[in-house]
Amino acid sequence: MTASPPANQVSLADFQLLIRRMYHEKDVARGVEGTFMWLMEEVGELATALRNGSHEERLGEFADVLAWLTTIANVVGVDLSQAVLAKYGAGCPGCGRFVCTCPDAGKP
């Protein structure tokens, strides 16, 4: 994790704040369950793009899944940066290594 990424990089915290400013009022009104259904719709569109889509279409669908996941995090008060640092910041949650050495049969 670099301390000074280039200006064109996007931090998880900045993206989460962007989505909050853009949509939070609507997100809270919709609630977790309604928002989760939108996430699922976007996950389906991602599946379609992975099967048949162009690179550009895939870019759009990854962004949308990330945005709806972030929206749910905003609604329930989860900080995505804190979440990934806690789970992956000290290495693979399975083996503790930064290059995973878990058995191939395991999840990672």
Place this chain on the structure above:
Amino acid sequence: MTASPPANQVSLADFQLLIRRMYHEKDVARGVEGTFMWLMEEVGELATALRNGSHEERLGEFADVLAWLTTIANVVGVDLSQAVLAKYGAGCPGCGRFVCTCPDAGKP
């Protein structure tokens, strides 16, 4: 999007690189379809955590969904920073505003 986030922030690019270094060999061997199924399993665990989980459990599930989404992006060569900047960097894709003014009946 700030140019110099604090060192404890995580950039999307850094997280994508972390996941690549940690898991890429296994990810490529598994392929998109097998990886997508792991994403779905984690999405299900997120749903469970949203219904019944503690804040700590939710943190873990958000991190896992983000990690498996990132893994698929790595396998298909999608840059998540580029994806979100292209889709959301100029405002809401629907109305073009940084605080969304799309009709409430619309998706956002």
